[in-house]
Amino acid sequence: MHIQEELSQRHVLSLTVSNEAGILARIAGLFTARGYNIDSLTVADITQDHGVSRITIVTNGPPKVIDQIMAQLDRLVSVHKVTDLTEAGPFVERELALVKVAGVGEDRIEALRLADVFRAKVVDTTIESFIFEITGTTDKVDNFVGLMRQIGLVEVGRTGVVGLIRGTEAI
Amino acid sequence: MAEKSGADILVECLLDLGVEVVFGYPGGAVLPIYDALFNHPTIKHVLVRHEQGATHMAEGYARSTGKPGVVLVTSGPGATNAVTGITDALMDSIPMVVITGQVPTQLIGTDAFQEADTVGITRHCTKHNYLVKDPAKLAGVIHEAFHIATTGRPGPVVIDIPKNVQIATAPYKRPEPVAHASYRPQTKADAAGIDAAVEMLAAAERPVFYTGGGVINSGPEASTLLRELAALTGAPVTSTLMGLGAYPATGPQWLGMLGMHGTYEANFAMNQADLIVCVGARFDDRVTGRLDAFSPGSRKVHIDIDRSSINKIVDVDVAIVADVGSALTDMVALWKARGHEAADLSAWWAQIDGWRAKKSLDYAENATEIMPQRAIADLYTACTATGKDVIITTEVGQHQMWAAQHFGFDAPNKWLTSGGLGTMGYGFPAAIGAQMGNPDSLVICVAGDASIQMNIQEMGTASQYRLPVKIFILNNEYMGMVRQWQELTYQSRYSNSYSDSLPDFVKLAEAYGWTGIRIDGPADLESGIRAMIDTPGPVIVDCRVAKLSNCFPMIPSGAAHTEMLLDPSQVKGSMTDEAKALV
Ligand SMILES: Cc1cc2nc3c(=O)[nH]c(=O)nc-3n(C[C@H](O)[C@H](O)[C@H](O)COP(=O)(O)OP(=O)(O)OC[C@H]3O[C@@H](n4cnc5c(N)ncnc54)[C@H](O)[C@@H]3O)c2cc1C
Ligand SMILES: Cc1ncc(C[n+]2csc(CCOP(=O)(O)OP(=O)(O)O)c2C)c(N)n1
Numbered sequence: 001m002h003i004q005e006e007l008s009q010r011h012v013l014s015l016t017v018s019n020e021a022g023i024l025a026r027i028a029g030l031f032t033a034r035g036y037n038i039d040s041l042t043v044a045d046i047t048q049d050h051g052v053s054r055i056t057i058v059t060n061g062p063p064k065v066i067d068q069i070m071a072q073l074d075r076l077v078s079v080h081k082v083t084d085l086t087e088a089g090p091f092v093e094r095e096l097a098l099v100k101v102a103g104v105g106e107d108r109i110e111a112l113r114l115a116d117v118f119r120a121k122v123v124d125t126t127i128e129s130f131i132f133e134i135t136g137t138t139d140k141v142d143n144f145v146g147l148m149r150q151i152g153l154v155e156v157g158r159t160g161v162v163g164l165i166r167g168t169e170a171i
Numbered sequence: 172m173a174e175k176s177g178a179d180i181l182v183e184c185l186l187d188l189g190v191e192v193v194f195g196y197p198g199g200a201v202l203p204i205y206d207a208l209f210n211h212p213t214i215k216h217v218l219v220r221h222e223q224g225a226t227h228m229a230e231g232y233a234r235s236t237g238k239p240g241v242v243l244v245t246s247g248p249g250a251t252n253a254v255t256g257i258t259d260a261l262m263d264s265i266p267m268v269v270i271t272g273q274v275p276t277q278l279i280g281t282d283a284f285q286e287a288d289t290v291g292i293t294r295h296c297t298k299h300n301y302l303v304k305d306p307a308k309l310a311g312v313i314h315e316a317f318h319i320a321t322t323g324r325p326g327p328v329v330i331d332i333p334k335n336v337q338i339a340t341a342p343y344k345r346p347e348p349v350a351h352a353s354y355r356p357q358t359k360a361d362a363a364g365i366d367a368a369v370e371m372l373a374a375a376e377r378p379v380f381y382t383g384g385g386v387i388n389s390g391p392e393a394s395t396l397l398r399e400l401a402a403l404t405g406a407p408v409t410s411t412l413m414g415l416g417a418y419p420a421t422g423p424q425w426l427g428m429l430g431m432h433g434t435y436e437a438n439f440a441m442n443q444a445d446l447i448v449c450v451g452a453r454f455d456d457r458v459t460g461r462l463d464a465f466s467p468g469s470r471k472v473h474i475d476i477d478r479s480s481i482n483k484i485v486d487v488d489v490a491i492v493a494d495v496g497s498a499l500t501d502m503v504a505l506w507k508a509r510g511h512e513a514a515d516l517s518a519w520w521a522q523i524d525g526w527r528a529k530k531s532l533d534y535a536e537n538a539t540e541i542m543p544q545r546a547i548a549d550l551y552t553a554c555t556a557t558g559k560d561v562i563i564t565t566e567v568g569q570h571q572m573w574a575a576q577h578f579g580f581d582a583p584n585k586w587l588t589s590g591g592l593g594t595m596g597y598g599f600p601a602a603i604g605a606q607m608g609n610p611d612s613l614v615i616c617v618a619g620d621a622s623i624q625m626n627i628q629e630m631g632t633a634s635q636y637r638l639p640v641k642i643f644i645l646n647n648e649y650m651g652m653v654r655q656w657q658e659l660t661y662q663s664r665y666s667n668s669y670s671d672s673l674p675d676f677v678k679l680a681e682a683y684g685w686t687g688i689r690i691d692g693p694a695d696l697e698s699g700i701r702a703m704i705d706t707p708g709p710v711i712v713d714c715r716v717a718k719l720s721n722c723f724p725m726i727p728s729g730a731a732h733t734e735m736l737l738d739p740s741q742v743k744g745s746m747t748d749e750a751k752a753l754v
Contacts, residue, residue, distance in 0.1 A: 077351075078299075078353060
């Protein structure tokens with residue numbers, strides 16, 4: 001007997017939650033307990049009185065599973081609102097990465113040239129290395145990191161995705 | 172404002188919330204609370220023998236009274252011992268509040284004596300949980316915890332209170348009800364769903380009501396409404412294990428339980444229906460069998476207070492997120508307002524009568540050994556004859572299924588069983604809790620010889636509080652349900668399913684100051700049951716039944732509703748790996 005897997009789609013979920021001890025463990029634990037995937041998860045408090053945080057989760061799964069994830073998140077007592085940005089209409093998503101690249105001579109020049117194409121900023125430099133700061137969609141960051149790997153990638157730090165719906169409304 | 176200690180605030184809140192009974196066990200981290208409860212004039216504390224017992228007692232109390240069950244345990248081992256019962260309450264949607272002691276705040280995280288990360292351990296087996304580090308927040312949290320445990324889809328809530336928070340003081344004022352910032356369960360249905368459901372019911376040719384534990388959760392009024400809607404529409408009614416009693420077993424439209432050990436007529440009606448109205452049930456795998464063969468030709472309406480239950484397993488055509496009672500009120504009102512008459516379902520009923528004629532619950536009687544089904548049937552007859560209010564609890568196994576099949580329930584809250592988690596050790600403490608909440612009822616735990624040993628220590632609790640519970644053991648000297656699966660799947664290799672070294676249950680009864688009765692054969696069955704019922708005080712009955720009986724009908728895991736096994740001759744003795752891998 002072999003175990004079969006279903007086809008998945010990527011979804012970006014945006015949650016507002018009460019900013020209380022254990023909330024991240026509740027959300028992350030729900031995903032592990034029910035076998036859902038987390039590609040990335042970001043969290044930060046977003047109100048003046050620090051009462052509410054926004055959590056953005058990039059997940060993937062078949063449509064039925066995504067629907068269950070939404071319903072399961074929604075029934076957590078501390079969750080205020082859950083929105084599937086991928087379904088809710090046009091939205092903006094960004095992530096930030098710090099990319100350390102080492103090299104000398106031609107490699108160094110090529111790294112700078114590519115950074116320019118990707119609008120990445122140099123935030124640290126030594127004679128033999130750069131740290132670039134790049135912001136963009138996950139794909140853009142992936143592409144940049146992929147190119148740097150061929151030149152002399154040392155290490156990467158990524159924030160994971162944050163997203164907001166386009167237009168005047170809040171979700 | 173006068174200040175009170177955290178422990179006093181807790182007790183004050185319990186009073187405000189109308190709590191009458193607390194099931195608990197003391198220890199270092201809850202001593203301040205125990206002191207506040209010392210000789211308390213109205214809150215009764217039931218001292219258990221093991222914290223798991225306390226949780227199941229609270230469940231039994233809650234399910235039989237409709238009020239939340241309250242548990243009080245110490246930190247560390249007290250809290251971890253409670254975890255099984257908390258999980259059981261989560262799976263079966265039982266309202267329960269568990270108060271756990273914790274090491275003082277300054278010691279949290281230091282591996283202090285009897286420290287356990289209770290909120291961490293219980294985060295995913297509770298509906299919600301709290302660690303309260305400030306006595307000023309305690310009253311608000313306790314009121315909120317009871318609100319969350321008892322509303323929406325009910326469930327267990329844990330409040331972890333460090334010892335210094337129990338001693339420190341804060342001003343106390345009874346909290347005003349406040350709208351919760353994020354928790355607002357939807358109880359009233361959208362009109363469109365009700366409209367669609369009523370019209371589909373009026374037009375259906377082969378409708379079935381598939382009812383579940385949600386009807387019981389909603390309160391007795393929901394059962395009355397279900398009966399009314401069933402009568403108005405003339406549609407047959409089946410129920411899950413958890414919903415037994417919502418529609419009376421003596422009612423004309425009753426099909427019996429559905430699912431793995433459900434009746435032939437219930438499962439075939441589900442399979443052939445053109446409309447399924449699911450009322451507070453959750454399409455559990457014990458009920459659906461093989462999913463692609465589950466009621467393939469029907470349109471489906473699902474009424475559930477928890478949106479995550481809807482379309483989780485089976486896709487439905489009409490989703491109604493609401494409390495059962497509220498949704499049924501709306502449906503009955505709309506049905507009448509539209510002037511609908513019950514459709515002519517005679518062809519459907521004729522088909523059902525054909526399935527009923529299979530008499531799928533029949534079994535071969537035996538002159539020398541007591542058939543376990545017969546024992547339950549006779550227990551039912553004897554209980555009915557008393558005219559008393561009867562509450563049945565069960566342990567887990569074959570005896571549980573036989574009780575579900577052969578004891579008829581005509582009212583809600585009279586049948587207490589562990590369905591979702593299937594916890595051996597649930598039934599006896601649940602009976603104690605039910606008896607606490609219903610002192611005048613006849614409370615009987617139907618048990619197996621293996622399950623009863625899982626919380627047998629609670630005999631002392633029943634003795635101490637003079638609770639006249641009865642334990643009726645169907646003693647087959649096996650973990651019968653395990654043995655049955657080994658016969659179905661592993662060519663009867665009985666790996667560790669024999670109950671060796673059983674105690675002498677009659678002597679055990681005597682050791683605890685109970686009455687013990689042994690029923691050895693069919694000749695003693697009726698009189699033994701009578702003696703159990705007539706004997707005041709707690710009684711254990713060791714009823715020796717046929718050792719190798721199996722529970723039929725049965726839909727083997729992974730099979731369709733139409734692939735039921737009706738008797739032992741249909742058992743093949745082995746299965747494919749795919750079927751073996753299913754639960
Ligand atoms: C050995 C064994 C064998 C079993 N065999 C069978 C079997 O043959 N047949 C069978 O049916 N079961 C069987 N079970 C039980 C099974 O495992 C499940 O526990 C059971 O089927 C679930 O019942 P339910 O669908 O009514 O859901 P419950 O667990 O009772 O859930 C209730 C549902 O109603 C909803 N709800 C709660 N309150 C409300 C409200 N106020 N308003 C609206 N909705 C509400 C909840 O959100 C939930 O979706 C067996 C268990 C064991 C241990
Ligand atoms: C705590 C726990 N452990 C194990 C099981 C698995 N299990 C289900 S039924 C059963 C056997 C029950 O035997 P008994 O109580 O004698 O009842 P019978 O089936 O013989 O009626 C077991 C071991 C369980 N349900 N719960």
